[in-house]
Amino acid sequence: MREFVNLKFEEMPKVWYNVLSDLPFKLDPPLDPETNNPMSPEKLLKVFPAPLLEQEVNDVDRFIEIPQEILREYAVYRPTPLIRANFLEEYLQTPAKIYYKYEGQSPTGSHKTNTALAQAYYNKISGVKKLYTETGAGQWGSALSYAGLKFGIDVNIYMVRVSFNQKPARKSIMNLFNGKVTPSPSKNTKSGRKYEENHPGSLGIAISEAMEEVLQSNDSKYALGSVLNHVLLHQTIIGLEIKKQLEKLNIQPDVIIGCHGGGSNFGGTILPFIPDKLSGKNIRFIACEPESCPTLTKGEYRYDFGDTAGFTPLLKMYTLGKDFVPPSIHAGGLRYHGAAPIISALLNHNLIEAKAFSQEETFKAARLFSKLEGIIPAPESSHAIAGAIKEALNAKKENKEKIIVFTLSGHGLFDLNAYI
Amino acid sequence: MREFVNLKFEEMPKVWYNVLSDLPFKLDPPLDPETNNPMSPEKLLKVFPAPLLEQEVNDVDRFIEIPQEILREYAVYRPTPLIRANFLEEYLQTPAKIYYKYEGQSPTGSHKTNTALAQAYYNKISGVKKLYTETGAGQWGSALSYAGLKFGIDVNIYMVRVSFNQKPARKSIMNLFNGKVTPSPSKNTKSGRKYEENHPGSLGIAISEAMEEVLQSNDSKYALGSVLNHVLLHQTIIGLEIKKQLEKLNIQPDVIIGCHGGGSNFGGTILPFIPDKLSGKNIRFIACEPESCPTLTKGEYRYDFGDTAGFTPLLKMYTLGKDFVPPSIHAGGLRYHGAAPIISALLNHNLIEAKAFSQEETFKAARLFSKLEGIIPAPESSHAIAGAIKEALNAKKENKEKIIVFTLSGHGLFDLNAYI
Numbered sequence: 001m002r003e004f005v006n007l008k009f010e011e012m013p014k015v016w017y018n019v020l021s022d023l024p025f026k027l028d029p030p031l032d033p034e035t036n037n038p039m040s041p042e043k044l045l046k047v048f049p050a051p052l053l054e055q056e057v058n059d060v061d062r063f064i065e066i067p068q069e070i071l072r073e074y075a076v077y078r079p080t081p082l083i084r085a086n087f088l089e090e091y092l093q094t095p096a097k098i099y100y101k102y103e104g105q106s107p108t109g110s111h112k113t114n115t116a117l118a119q120a121y122y123n124k125i126s127g128v129k130k131l132y133t134e135t136g137a138g139q140w141g142s143a144l145s146y147a148g149l150k151f152g153i154d155v156n157i158y159m160v161r162v163s164f165n166q167k168p169a170r171k172s173i174m175n176l177f178n179g180k181v182t183p184s185p186s187k188n189t190k191s192g193r194k195y196e197e198n199h200p201g202s203l204g205i206a207i208s209e210a211m212e213e214v215l216q217s218n219d220s221k222y223a224l225g226s227v228l229n230h231v232l233l234h235q236t237i238i239g240l241e242i243k244k245q246l247e248k249l250n251i252q253p254d255v256i257i258g259c260h261g262g263g264s265n266f267g268g269t270i271l272p273f274i275p276d277k278l279s280g281k282n283i284r285f286i287a288c289e290p291e292s293c294p295t296l297t298k299g300e301y302r303y304d305f306g307d308t309a310g311f312t313p314l315l316k317m318y319t320l321g322k323d324f325v326p327p328s329i330h331a332g333g334l335r336y337h338g339a340a341p342i343i344s345a346l347l348n349h350n351l352i353e354a355k356a357f358s359q360e361e362t363f364k365a366a367r368l369f370s371k372l373e374g375i376i377p378a379p380e381s382s383h384a385i386a387g388a389i390k391e392a393l394n395a396k397k398e399n400k401e402k403i404i405v406f407t408l409s410g411h412g413l414f415d416l417n418a419y420i
Numbered sequence: 421m422r423e424f425v426n427l428k429f430e431e432m433p434k435v436w437y438n439v440l441s442d443l444p445f446k447l448d449p450p451l452d453p454e455t456n457n458p459m460s461p462e463k464l465l466k467v468f469p470a471p472l473l474e475q476e477v478n479d480v481d482r483f484i485e486i487p488q489e490i491l492r493e494y495a496v497y498r499p500t501p502l503i504r505a506n507f508l509e510e511y512l513q514t515p516a517k518i519y520y521k522y523e524g525q526s527p528t529g530s531h532k533t534n535t536a537l538a539q540a541y542y543n544k545i546s547g548v549k550k551l552y553t554e555t556g557a558g559q560w561g562s563a564l565s566y567a568g569l570k571f572g573i574d575v576n577i578y579m580v581r582v583s584f585n586q587k588p589a590r591k592s593i594m595n596l597f598n599g600k601v602t603p604s605p606s607k608n609t610k611s612g613r614k615y616e617e618n619h620p621g622s623l624g625i626a627i628s629e630a631m632e633e634v635l636q637s638n639d640s641k642y643a644l645g646s647v648l649n650h651v652l653l654h655q656t657i658i659g660l661e662i663k664k665q666l667e668k669l670n671i672q673p674d675v676i677i678g679c680h681g682g683g684s685n686f687g688g689t690i691l692p693f694i695p696d697k698l699s700g701k702n703i704r705f706i707a708c709e710p711e712s713c714p715t716l717t718k719g720e721y722r723y724d725f726g727d728t729a730g731f732t733p734l735l736k737m738y739t740l741g742k743d744f745v746p747p748s749i750h751a752g753g754l755r756y757h758g759a760a761p762i763i764s765a766l767l768n769h770n771l772i773e774a775k776a777f778s779q780e781e782t783f784k785a786a787r788l789f790s791k792l793e794g795i796i797p798a799p800e801s802s803h804a805i806a807g808a809i810k811e812a813l814n815a816k817k818e819n820k821e822k823i824i825v826f827t828l829s830g831h832g833l834f835d836l837n838a839y840i
Contacts, residue, residue, distance in 0.1 A: 075422040176787065374526070
């Protein structure tokens with residue numbers, strides 16, 4: 001009647017996949033904005049611990065072993081199920097088979113936990129006592145708080161003030177897991193004090209505040225929830241599990257779809273399938289983004305800052321410009337001017353595709369999915385649903401029995417106001 | 421490292437278990453308050469459709485086949501996993517093995533969906549167009565809205581005003597699934613108009629409003645989320661699945677635990693194990709309730725109304741008295757003066773035990789569980805966690821390798837304020 005493809009823990013991959021080892025081209029390195037030369041490791045070590053920086057630049061090892069300590073924590077919620085969208089297929093009357101990988105069962109409700117646990121662990125073994133980060137909608141801040149608690153490391157979060165006020169439940173989860181949340185802009189930092197009281201804030205300002213704290217301290221580091229190579233690396237657990245699950249079904253995917261903000265859930269989903277593409281298999285990858293923040297579909301491919309204030313190294317990526325202010329849309333997690341350098345390079349080499357979806361189309365897809373499949377998706381994840389529906393309807397037109405796979409990166413239980 | 425016991429859909433039981441067929445005693449019948457004689461079927465048919473009334477009084481058939489239409493909907497989220505609480509065991513350093521059945525993955529986050537789908541289906545095939553119900557915390561209203569949408573039946577919910585104001589997310593879920601929510605007391609009904617504007621309301625008043633609507637209409641019925649025999653019957657899918665899952669592990673439970681409000685999740689969990697107890701097996705069942713609403717531990721066993729206004733038949737049950745007003749505690753779903761007649765009779769015959777837990781002890785258990793097991797439990801469900809922890813610590817004292825099983829009836833993502 002309905003297919004759930006569950007893996008036992010013993011069947012879970014015990015490695016992450018490092019796509020850099022397989023790419024037929026080199027990524028352009030991050031540049032130091034002061035010199036326009038590649039960033040020196042010393043400067044980066046002020047911000048990230050050595051093991052994560054090693055992962056960031058490793059283009060040799062195909063697989064990176066997941067430490068036992070992290071596997072133990074993955075076991076709390078992984079492997080996650082691959083679910084056949086039988087009800088959606090039936091409603092669409094499509095010959096396509098649609099499968100979704102559901103990451104919303106993680107302790108804080110999204111895929112972010114996969115890298116949060118890894119980052120907290122590597123910081124811990126590097127002697128770091130405190131992590132600083134920023135959060136917009138709150139998914140990343142929640143995940144890092146949980147991971148910090150698990151590995152005994154303090155987590156301090158600058159949360160965009162408008163979200164801080166609008167999403168009290170997210171703040172409560174961070175507090176439940178001992179995360180310290182400060183609405184940004186705050187009075188704690190020079191970067192924050194520039195703004196008037198009760199300024200609504202932005203991700204850019206929050207990043208600046210968190211970075212300022214790290215740069216002034218000796219025992220703390222910065223943690224980023226997306227964009228960077230090591231973050232995408234940790235997320236490949238998603239795609240590696242999907243691979244095993246499809247093998248169990250003895251089927252080959254024709255299209256793999258994910259929503260795209262900074263690129264971590266999309267990258268985590270598709271990167272393990274890149275070798276198939278490179279070896280000539282007929283497989284497509286589609287990144288789905290909001291029309292209101294069309295980084296991949298309308299951005300330029302060039303060097304740009306990762307934040308608004310210009311604290312970060314310059315990254316080669318698709319960007320709408322660091323000063324781009326997206327309209328206030330509900331998918332807070334996709335409201336980012338840039339994109340992961342790995343995803344950007346793949347797009348530039350035509351190895352992946354990108355499509356933009358309107359807010360209306362996305363919410364329609366989300367409502368339909370809630371009613372048919374019984375899971376209320378996060379607004380971010382709903383872009384992937386919209387993408388899958390589009391592909392399924394194309395398959396119907398062409399009368400082809402395509403295999404469509406997408407990642408449902410999180411649930412939308414904290415975003416219900418958006419549905420009304 | 422961690423045990424998830426998953427069943428395939430094909431392994432899911434295709435029947436409900438009817439404990440009435442096995443009990444060595446008869447239940448006292450519901451009485452008509454006007455005559456003090458057993459309720460006439462005609463009067464009950466005004467409120468419930470015939471197939472549900474048949475289930476209510478059936479004490480012959482041991483198993484009731486689940487219709488295909490309901491199985492199809494169960495397939496959206498069932499079978500649910502049985503999870504070994506490895507992290508909790510380790511923390512408690514107990515020789516006990518603790519397993520929990522997790523019902524929070526249902527479309528609206530609790531076990532309520534199991535009976536909501538069944539009730540919507542039987543009403544639908546009986547020609548009912550509209551269902552009326554009340555809801556306190558909102559879990560039942562959400563579940564019935566979802567079920568109504570699935571079977572094409574209108575759902576109207578009177579929601580206690582104070583919860584309506586405090587839990588906007590719950591209201592949003594009901595609306596998402598097309599449920600019509602009215603804060604109670606309202607101006608729609610005679611029962612509601614008695615109260616001043618913006619009265620905070622109570623479950624009793626909300627029931628009266630819903631009942632009044634049903635009694636005045638020809639095409640609508642009433643749906644109840646707990647207490648009645650047919651509701652407990654539908655919930656036995658939980659315990660039947662647990663049985664299969666324990667068989668897979670080849671282990672026998674020593675203690676089975678559930679939280680207790682009206683009795684539906686507790687009953688659904690333990691009733692399938694009653695035959696084992698009756699045949700002499702050494703197995704204990706513990707109902708966990710809040711100290712602030714101690715129906716089973718401090719109530720009297722006698723006939724009482726199911727609601728405050730006195731609209732319902734008289735039920736033989738443990739009760740704190742229909743006018744009992746529990747203090748405002750967070751576990752809204754457990755704030756009920758009475759208990760299911762089946763559970764009450766089992767307690768009266770010493771086949772089950774009941775224990776009360778303080779709010780402080782319960783929240784402590786909930787926080788601990790969130791941190792260790794990565795699931796944020798509903799305040800209601802946390803009483804079962806507190807009960808399981810107590811038993812696990814007893815096992816430690818006695819140095820016995822007990823098997824403890826409890827049901828985690830729902831997640832607490834809409835109750836996060838309570839944690840802070």
